[in-house]
Amino acid sequence: MRDARLINYGHLHFIVFIWGFTAVLGALISIDSIPLVWWRMGIATELIFIYMLVRKIPFQLTGAGAMSRKRLWMICAAGMIIALHWITFFGAIKASNVSVTLAMMSTGAFFTSMLEPLFTPKKFVWYELLFGVLIIGALYYIFQVETQYFMGMVLGLTSALLSAIFSIMNVQFAREHPPSMISFYELLSGVLLLSLFFIFLPVEFVPPSELTSDDWLWLGILASVCTAYAFIASVKVMKYLSAYTVMLTTNLEPVYGILLAFLILGDAEQMTPQFYIGAVVILLVIITNGIIKTRFKSRNGSL
Numbered sequence: 001m002r003d004a005r006l007i008n009y010g011h012l013h014f015i016v017f018i019w020g021f022t023a024v025l026g027a028l029i030s031i032d033s034i035p036l037v038w039w040r041m042g043i044a045t046e047l048i049f050i051y052m053l054v055r056k057i058p059f060q061l062t063g064a065g066a067m068s069r070k071r072l073w074m075i076c077a078a079g080m081i082i083a084l085h086w087i088t089f090f091g092a093i094k095a096s097n098v099s100v101t102l103a104m105m106s107t108g109a110f111f112t113s114m115l116e117p118l119f120t121p122k123k124f125v126w127y128e129l130l131f132g133v134l135i136i137g138a139l140y141y142i143f144q145v146e147t148q149y150f151m152g153m154v155l156g157l158t159s160a161l162l163s164a165i166f167s168i169m170n171v172q173f174a175r176e177h178p179p180s181m182i183s184f185y186e187l188l189s190g191v192l193l194l195s196l197f198f199i200f201l202p203v204e205f206v207p208p209s210e211l212t213s214d215d216w217l218w219l220g221i222l223a224s225v226c227t228a229y230a231f232i233a234s235v236k237v238m239k240y241l242s243a244y245t246v247m248l249t250t251n252l253e254p255v256y257g258i259l260l261a262f263l264i265l266g267d268a269e270q271m272t273p274q275f276y277i278g279a280v281v282i283l284l285v286i287i288t289n290g291i292i293k294t295r296f297k298s299r300n301g302s303l
Contacts, residue, residue, distance in 0.1 A: 008237040012249050015230050015237070020256030022226045023098045024264050026090040029218045033090035035206040036219075037083060038194040043223035044231065045187040051228070052180050059184070061177060071173075072185065078169045079186030080193045085162035087194075088155045096152025098261035099269050102254035103142065103279040104156025109250070109286045110135050111164035119168055127292065134285045142278035146271070167246055174238035183231045254283065 029036055052059065061068040092101040110132055117124040143153060173182050198205045211219070238246060258279075261269040 005240050008240040009245075009249070011233060012237045012241065012246065013252065015234050016250055016253050017256045018226050018230045019250070020102070020253045021260055022222065023089075023093060023102055023253075023257040024260050025218045025222045025226065026093045027098055027261070027265060029215055029222070030212060031206045031210075031215065032204075033087050033094055034194060034197055034203050036090050037086040038191060038198075039206070039211075039219050040086065040223050040227055041083060041187045041190045041194070043219065044227035045184065045191055047224055047228040048180055048184045048187065048232065051232075052184060055180070057178055057180050059181065061181070071176075074169070075173055075177075075182055075185045076189035078166055078173070079189035081162055081166045081169070082186060083190030083193050085159050085166060086190075088159035088162065092152045092155035092159060095155055096149035097269055098265065099254075099258050099271050099275070099279075100146065100149045100152050101156045101159075102257040102261075103275070103282065104139075104153050105160045105163070106254045106279070106282050106286060107135060107139070107157060108160040108163045108167075109289065111161050112167060113289065115164055116168055128289065131285050131289050135282055138278045138281040138285070141281075142275055145274040145278075163250075167250075170235060171238050171242065171246070174235045179232045179235035179239075182235050183228075187227075187231065254279065 026033075026036070031039075051057075061072055089101065089105070092104065110128075113125070113128045114132065116122045139153075139157075143150065146153070170182070170186075197203045234246070258269070
């Protein structure tokens, strides 16, 4: 069991590296966040559908009728949450840049530690309140020095909160159903939700003819490698890792993403020294929290 956890932990780091590149792709793709996410989820849904047909993976959830229907609705609800997470994530990138967005996303572990006691048997830990105060202080500091990116920071924090909610929900699903099945229904429900946006909200759909060749290239990578593959793989590792471990590791996404953005996008990603001080404080608090948790678990023999 320990070997399986280590292998999946290493796999998770590779997935997080891919997610870091996702932010760069969001900056490179020219269309707005809602049609961008619709195309991303739509293409990925088709790829997973083909994968399930080839591998003969059943589409039907196992269990009693009423129970399976209830679980399917819960999976679809999680898919809608991840759609909203991606909308706010790419919206934050469009409103600011990759560095600001990923710095805000690093608060996801904090949101997870606050929410898990409300929805799972996990108990609230007193020192997480102190860490929360430090994170809020660092965020306030960043807000004070990077006022031109205010909307991007708000969208980034919203995206981090939605990501935490999604992770808590998905851990339970991953332990009971095939990863590809969960991913298919979650992505499909996200596509359906965003389709309603185009019908009932003043949101303009972007047809294929308006996508540039570069858009198709980046969308193809985003939908296949960064979504279809990474989505199924992330659900699979959740069979062996807790929601907090997943979210904690995900906090390396800003490190990978900011480095990739600086290398690929150049000066557009250069921030003030004060921004990096605040971002480093947030990351150090999250990492310290994870180290303390790991030591407590080791003493209790629960690792």
